[in-house]
Amino acid sequence: MLNPNKSPKRCANISRIGKNKTMKPQQPLLQTQRLQMRAFTPSDAFALVGIANDRAIADTTISVPHPYTLDYAQTWITQCNQEWEEGQSAPFALELKDEKKVIGMNALRHIDREHAQAELACWVSKNWWGQGFATEAGEAMIRFGFETLNLNRIYAFYMARNPASGKVLTRIGLKQEGILRQRVRKWGIFEDVVALAILKEDWENNSQ
Numbered sequence: 632m633l634n635p636n637k638s639p640k641r642c643a644n645i646s647r648i649g650k651n652k653t654m655k656p657q658q659p660l661l662q663t664q665r666l667q668m669r670a671f672t673p674s675d676a677f678a679l680v681g682i683a684n685d686r687a688i689a690d691t692t693i694s695v696p697h698p699y700t701l702d703y704a705q706t707w708i709t710q711c712n713q714e715w716e717e718g719q720s721a722p723f724a725l726e727l728k729d730e731k732k733v734i735g736m737n738a739l740r741h742i743d744r745e746h747a748q749a750e751l752a753c754w755v756s757k758n759w760w761g762q763g764f765a766t767e768a769g770e771a772m773i774r775f776g777f778e779t780l781n782l783n784r785i786y787a788f789y790m791a792r793n794p795a796s797g798k799v800l801t802r803i804g805l806k807q808e809g810i811l812r813q814r815v816r817k818w819g820i821f822e823d824v825v826a827l828a829i830l831k832e833d834w835e836n837n838s839q
Contacts, residue, residue: 658715663767668723671711676704678733682756691793725768734759737768739776747783769803777831786828804837805829
């Protein structure tokens with residue numbers, strides 16, 4: 632899943648949109664059946680290089696470079712923590728509960744306080760594809776966005792040539808809103824991008 636554009640406004644701190652109650656500065660720990668989703672720490676840099684330095688990961692994302700170096704991982708983790716503190720995004724490491732092994736990331740980014748929306752982004756190590764981890768993490772992130780951040784809309788993008796990402800997004804409730812023709816350039820080729828979103832009212836209805 633990728634990020635072809637940036638939201639013009641971001642909230643000043645991670646809080647419930649439209650509320651006076653501000654979240655605790657410490658990033659929460661989210662639990663699913665097989666995963667724990669937690670804040671990234673500096674010690675995760677080596678694990679990130681081990682799973683993200685794979686052309687297959689970079690191939691269908693815009694923000695993941697190739698090669699994926701240790702310097703990049705360290706800088707990216709610092710940026711993640713800063714963006715959490717500033718309320719710009721909520722990035723989580725995807726860690727297997729039993730093995731305590733990082734297998735990917737999931738985030739709500741470009742958090743927009745005025746319009747109560749954010750972008751869902753996720754990638755999982757190729758070694759763990761096809762096992763439902765992206766779906767499991769995505770469902771938890773959507774719940775976090777609507778219940779904790781009080782968002783009204785969560786949107787996402789994927790390259791049209793990567794239908795697997797589209798299946799994950801529709802499985803967790805997002806609906807296609809349109810196709811952005813040749814919106815991004817990857818490996819020198821302009822790519823079409825599919826835009827999807829889910830509204831809080833849709834999610835509440837689906838959860839009943």
